[in-house]
Amino acid sequence: MDSAPQYRPLYSQVYEALIKRIANGEWKAGQSLPSEQALAAQLGVSQGTVRKALDALALDKVIDRRQGKGTFVAELTQERSLFRFFRLTRADEQRAVPTSGDESIRRRKIRSPEARALALPETAEVFEIVRTRFVDEQPIAVERIVLPESVFPRLDAHSPLPNALYALYQREYGINIVSTHEKLRADLARRDDERRLGVPLGTPLLQVERVAYSVDGKRVEWRLSRCDTSHLVYDITLT
Amino acid sequence: MDSAPQYRPLYSQVYEALIKRIANGEWKAGQSLPSEQALAAQLGVSQGTVRKALDALALDKVIDRRQGKGTFVAELTQERSLFRFFRLTRADEQRAVPTSGDESIRRRKIRSPEARALALPETAEVFEIVRTRFVDEQPIAVERIVLPESVFPRLDAHSPLPNALYALYQREYGINIVSTHEKLRADLARRDDERRLGVPLGTPLLQVERVAYSVDGKRVEWRLSRCDTSHLVYDITLT
DNA sequence: GAGTGGTCTAGACCACGCA
DNA sequence: GCGTGGTCTAGACCACTCT
Numbered sequence: 001m002d003s004a005p006q007y008r009p010l011y012s013q014v015y016e017a018l019i020k021r022i023a024n025g026e027w028k029a030g031q032s033l034p035s036e037q038a039l040a041a042q043l044g045v046s047q048g049t050v051r052k053a054l055d056a057l058a059l060d061k062v063i064d065r066r067q068g069k070g071t072f073v074a075e076l077t078q079e080r081s082l083f084r085f086f087r088l089t090r091a092d093e094q095r096a097v098p099t100s101g102d103e104s105i106r107r108r109k110i111r112s113p114e115a116r117a118l119a120l121p122e123t124a125e126v127f128e129i130v131r132t133r134f135v136d137e138q139p140i141a142v143e144r145i146v147l148p149e150s151v152f153p154r155l156d157a158h159s160p161l162p163n164a165l166y167a168l169y170q171r172e173y174g175i176n177i178v179s180t181h182e183k184l185r186a187d188l189a190r191r192d193d194e195r196r197l198g199v200p201l202g203t204p205l206l207q208v209e210r211v212a213y214s215v216d217g218k219r220v221e222w223r224l225s226r227c228d229t230s231h232l233v234y235d236i237t238l239t
Numbered sequence: 240m241d242s243a244p245q246y247r248p249l250y251s252q253v254y255e256a257l258i259k260r261i262a263n264g265e266w267k268a269g270q271s272l273p274s275e276q277a278l279a280a281q282l283g284v285s286q287g288t289v290r291k292a293l294d295a296l297a298l299d300k301v302i303d304r305r306q307g308k309g310t311f312v313a314e315l316t317q318e319r320s321l322f323r324f325f326r327l328t329r330a331d332e333q334r335a336v337p338t339s340g341d342e343s344i345r346r347r348k349i350r351s352p353e354a355r356a357l358a359l360p361e362t363a364e365v366f367e368i369v370r371t372r373f374v375d376e377q378p379i380a381v382e383r384i385v386l387p388e389s390v391f392p393r394l395d396a397h398s399p400l401p402n403a404l405y406a407l408y409q410r411e412y413g414i415n416i417v418s419t420h421e422k423l424r425a426d427l428a429r430r431d432d433e434r435r436l437g438v439p440l441g442t443p444l445l446q447v448e449r450v451a452y453s454v455d456g457k458r459v460e461w462r463l464s465r466c467d468t469s470h471l472v473y474d475i476t477l478t
Numbered sequence: 479g480a481g482t483g484g485t486c487t488a489g490a491c492c493a494c495g496c497a
Numbered sequence: 498g499c500g501t502g503g504t505c506t507a508g509a510c511c512a513c514t515c516t
Binding site: 060061084089178179180181182183185186187188202205206227229230233237238239 | 473
């Protein structure tokens with residue numbers, strides 16, 4: 001009566017094994033993994049099989065492969081993490097570099113929609129970060145970020161938080177964000193937006209609701225961004 | 240003094256060769272390519288090299304590979320093309336199936352922003368389609384679609400147009416849309432939106448500006464959608 | 479020159495779809 | 498049972514990086 005997959009390619013098992021070891025912190029961000037040959041010998045499979053698993057991990061941006069140098073756990077440097085998940089772009093196609101300001105962090109009980117989005121119990125404790133983001137000194141978005149206290153203990157000790165949060169998650173908590181799921185809608189600026197973005201009440205804003213996934217597939221962050229798109233646009237390629 | 244790539248893997252050359260033959264219509268949508276063995280013999284490379292090229296094509300969704308059956312030029316059926324590039328989703332995560340109505344098509348001279356977006360001369364002739372899209376009988380978006388007459392001759396003869404345009408491009412013109420680039424911003428409903436969407440003037444709308452690319456990398460469609468996101472959201476996963 | 483990932487090959491065997 | 502794509506292996510050689 002079991003409906004298990006009943007067949008699992010070797011390389012896919014290698015993939016899972018390596019993901020687990022990375023998630024466990026055996027190799028940290030920026031550090032190199034053993035060579036293909038070494039991993040193959042260690043795992044008792046051929047180099048080609050290890051290669052296929054590593055290629056898949058590289059495709060998922062979990063690792064970086066550099067010919068002649070080695071294989072490294074992907075590092076979310078400030079720049080890279082900013083550009084990878086921050087989609088707001090100037091009309092002239094130049095990537096905009098965001099900075100942060102007017103930031104606050106507090107601990108509170110999770111709210112129902114957040115609990116649903118993060119698949120957490122209604123009793124969970126979270127940190128809530130509220131901040132304004134700037135591009136070219138102009139406020140362009142207000143963000144509310146909710147993080148489980150269980151995943152990010154004592155997060156408030158790191159205040160003021162760096163510009164690129166995902167680099168912090170990785171460096172301080174070993175949490176690697178590898179994908180995000182976003183829901184976009186248009187909304188009108190409210191009092192709060194008016195104050196933080198300096199736009200008139202009723203200005204159309206792009207609201208982005210995001211859930212971020214760590215390398216082991218867990219939902220670890222929920223955030224709501226409300227963006228003034230009069231000068232920047234949300235830019236995306238679909239394939 | 241030349242800065243040419245000066246090294247080009249075999250499989251990448253095979254990839255290009257196959258793309259060209261598909262773009263030329265040697266194998267049409269839904270038809271099967273020769274087997275890996277046959278292609279390898281034909282091209283004078285090993286099966287593994289052909290496989291690597293085919294895997295890349297499958298990743299780019301240009302072909303479909305089906306174990307036990309063969310390799311097929313990807314077919315943009317109504318359903319598939321609708322779901323692949325139509326990102327509006329119900330809040331309950333169910334994919335919404337759009338229909339079309341209130342459609343018009345006319346031929347005119349291209350306008351400057353469109354010419355820039357499509358990399359066409361200012362003198363080009365285009366077809367402009369305007370239509371309203373519905374989900375659950377409710378109007379949810381108004382679309383303006385601009386297509387070069389040189390790429391889609393006599394397009395108006397196919398009126399009324401089918402719901403999934405990309406399937407039409409493929410079937411009638413051999414144009415395979417493989418990727419799109421979109422710019423999103425929030426805007427307020429204008430008179431025209433009011434009329435077509437039945438929303439009050441000033442309702443916040445999600446405006447999506449899209450350029451679509453065919454399999455040979457050419458820009459073949461520009462479209463502007465203005466969406467009412469009060470019931471549907473634009474849903475996207477980033478990796 | 480040594481070590482790494484990247485390419486290319488050849489061959490065996492497996493899972494799947496179909497007749 | 499045959500033909501297809503999918504997996505796995507083993508080995509040779511190439512391109513890149515660093516010492």
